[in-house]
Amino acid sequence: MNSLRRSAALAGFRLVIAGIPILWLGLFFLAPFLLVFRTSFADPVIAQPPFTPLFDAAGGIHATLDNYTLLLNDSLFLSSYLGSVRIAAISTLLCLIAGYPMAYAIARSPQPWRTLLLLLVILPFWSSFLLRIYAWMGLLGTHGVINSLLLDLGLIQRPLALMYNDAAVYLGIVYTYLPFMVLPLYAVLEKHEIALREAALDLGARPLRVFTDITLPLSMPGVVAGSMLVFIPAIGEFVIPALLGGLDTRMIGRALFDEFFINRDWPLAAAVATVLLLVIVLPLMVFQRGQARAHP
Amino acid sequence: MKGRSLAIYSWLAFGYAFFYVPIVLLVVNSFNASRIGSHWGGFSLHWYQQLLDDPQILAAAWLSLRVAFISACGATLIGGCAGLALGRFGVFRGRMALTGMVAAPLVMPEIITGLSLLLLFVALKSLTGWPESRGFTTITIAHITFCMSYVAVVVQARVATLDFSLEEAAMDLGGRPFRVLLDITLPGIAPALLSGWLLSFTLSLDDLVISSFVSGPGANTLPMLIFSKVKLGVTPDINALASIIIAVVTAGVVIAGVLMLRAERKRVAQRP
The missing domain is CATH 1.20.5 (Single alpha-helices involved in coiled-coils or other helix-helix interfaces)
Known part of the structure; x- marks a missing residue:
């Protein structure tokens, strides 16, 4: 009992x-x-809230596909979606190229050093994201540190246009999301790396061969996890293109923000968000699956 | 072999330089008397002084700090429950749903989270009359929601490393579940709760996009104010503000790290 x-x-x-x-x-x-899904089928009205309710006064359902037809026919949105995917994909690749050797070096460094080296990767993540992007504005601007350094050294005659273009956006995304790539890579490299590698080397395998046959395949879960952690948030990024991007830097996060705050068209913004959700749902599922496997 | 090691460690050093040089330059520049950042006009605290005289910035900072404090507490409580359930309860109904709902906010683009929460608050208002206006309360609820996932992940990871024989023994001896939670589980996961709280605090203090969506007229958080200023370019007083925020956060993280390390050593030392 x-x-x-x-x-x-x-x-x-x-x-x-x-x-x-x-x-x-x-x-x-x-x-x-x-609610986002529902609002994407409403009409914008000048009222509070600024969209038509789902049920009208007579009790009928009021739903329209206007927002989606507008979205598909407006080249601005289409190019923004494509631009976001392209910029996020290239940035993810750059993070992988920059982050893999870093994670590898940390995983191979002597044990007492590892915690400190890892902490130094995590620390920037704790300090303000907005301010870290802002710090780059001070470096890249027309009167920024890089330009004045190059001018003083006589390497250039006129300031370079380092900011307000796509390259600055890549830089900003890599700078912000690199820790997200390094950490999962380190986690897998640290687990498998040492003993297997040494065994293979003892048996006479060449270092490059060891890397392609052992290290790389074993680190694939980390590559996938890190890539998703960079790619998914980067697609919807708003702050980086808004501060470092040019007027022609098309990213969907910026388009959504402007549609909502400047044009005040909530239903269209909701439709943009719904389609954005569809764009990221596949990588999201890959990520969830990997997470579920890592923490059964 | 040696050459390869050198190359890879140089790359690592370059990576750290990439992380830290922009921040260091920003802090150095906040003491620059010159308005133009690229030329050193002598050491000055002028921009810090200007900061203290700006009521708008002080009001925004006060709002942000209050939101961050309450959000961190709420996120630690609710996220701690989630982490405990995921790490400790084995298979239960709703586990799949909870796993998905905890992981999704970690990668969900902030603009989607922000827009969806705003629509929720608008719908709630027309249904129940609450929240009457958007500001402190709505921002706090939004921040709890995205911060609790981070707490859950940290707590879950911590729970996985703990030995639960003591907990089970206490249960077998007739300890009530809540009592066991307070006396045995909580001390075990305390370091994770602390780092979860701090992480939530900094994430909340930093959030721009979600706050922009769910705040109303007149309620400006610090990042919202900073964003509206820096959109037009670099301003020296923001350099000073940024340096203060970075100093506070770094100090907090270092103190928390030392405390956690000490607690961990004590725990290991006490182990039979």
């Missing part, structure tokens, strides 16, 4: 502990997506 009551208490306790986050996320994370 006593043990029965105890297990009931335990079940109740677990229900509460698991129930609180499920309820919170259900209300404040999941339900809002349904």
